[in-house]
Amino acid sequence: MADLLQTIAQSTRERIAREKERVPLEQLKARPIPAHPSLYEALKAEPLAFLCEVKKASPSKGVIAPVFDPVRIAKAYEEAGASAISCLTEPAYFQGSDAALEAICQAVDVPVLRKDFVVDEYMIVQAAVMGAAGVLLIVELLTPDELRRAIALANQLGMDPLVEVRTEAQLHMALQCGARLLGVNNRDLRDFHVDLSRAPRLRTLVKNEDIVFVAESGYRTREQIEMLEKAGVDAVLIGETLMRAPDKRAMLTALKGETRCG
Numbered sequence: 001m002a003d004l005l006q007t008i009a010q011s012t013r014e015r016i017a018r019e020k021e022r023v024p025l026e027q028l029k030a031r032p033i034p035a036h037p038s039l040y041e042a043l044k045a046e047p048l049a050f051l052c053e054v055k056k057a058s059p060s061k062g063v064i065a066p067v068f069d070p071v072r073i074a075k076a077y078e079e080a081g082a083s084a085i086s087c088l089t090e091p092a093y094f095q096g097s098d099a100a101l102e103a104i105c106q107a108v109d110v111p112v113l114r115k116d117f118v119v120d121e122y123m124i125v126q127a128a129v130m131g132a133a134g135v136l137l138i139v140e141l142l143t144p145d146e147l148r149r150a151i152a153l154a155n156q157l158g159m160d161p162l163v164e165v166r167t168e169a170q171l172h173m174a175l176q177c178g179a180r181l182l183g184v185n186n187r188d189l190r191d192f193h194v195d196l197s198r199a200p201r202l203r204t205l206v207k208n209e210d211i212v213f214v215a216e217s218g219y220r221t222r223e224q225i226e227m228l229e230k231a232g233v234d235a236v237l238i239g240e241t242l243m244r245a246p247d248k249r250a251m252l253t254a255l256k257g258e259t260r261c262g
């Protein structure tokens with residue numbers, strides 16, 4: 001049985017093949033790259049930085065936000081103190097879009113991450129021309145050679161790749177391939193099972209101070225965030241909890257510990 005990650009990756013390959021027919025790589029590369037702040041610096045600047053995600057739906061949760069105005073949500077995150085914003089662009093399983101990413105990049109001053117299932121360098125060039133400051137690279141989808149090339153290309157285009165891992169072996173591969181922004185996903189993208197102990201556990205394996213360590217997925221409460229602070233995590237990526245909150249500022253403030261959690 002094919003796991004969900006591979007199913008999404010295959011659908012992404014087909015989508016990108018269609019997009020390449022519309023806009024060939026050479027044409028895409030000729031487009032200007034908008035200026036943007038550094039994602040790495042933004043996530044390093046605070047003891048625990050919040051990377052807030054714009055996500056309409058997911059394969060595990062279905063539609064999370066039936067009323068969905070991506071720019072409004074991104075601006076609310078920014079005003080509430082997000083260090084950076086993550087925007088899903090995968091259309092079939094997450095109901096994301098390139099248009100939402102591009103509009104958000106134009107509307108906010110904080111750096112924006114393109115969240116997709118990168119299986120082709122074309123997607124990295126797209127992220128840059130849309131104005132993204134960073135691009136997610138899921139280690140499970142790439143060979144070491146592909147990962148090394150993807151990191152180099154993102155850097156060349158002025159972006160910081162967020163390299164996402166789930167296991168110790170993947171973490172070592174990410175570091176060997178030159179990752180500086182390292183994400184640990186508590187959610188197993190093969191079956192969507194969440195294990196919140198994964199990020200703090202893998203955090204202990206990273207000794208290099210230059211690495212910015214991002215804990216991803218499944219966070220809901222201030223107590224869970226406090227555990228990340230104690231574990232020495234640099235940033236946390238939060239999607240669903242914020243997407244479901246009618247008052248984004250109140251929820252983010254509560255998660256940051258600036259007010260009591262409701």
Ligand SMILES: O=P(O)(O)OC[C@@H](O)[C@@H](O)c1c[nH]c2ccccc12
Pocket residue numbers: 053055115116164185216217218219237238239240241
């Ligand atoms: O909504 P959550 O549980 O707060 O998770 C956000 C983010 O970590 C999750 O959306 C995510 C992490 N890595 C991904 C890769 C692809 C798609 C989605 C993701």
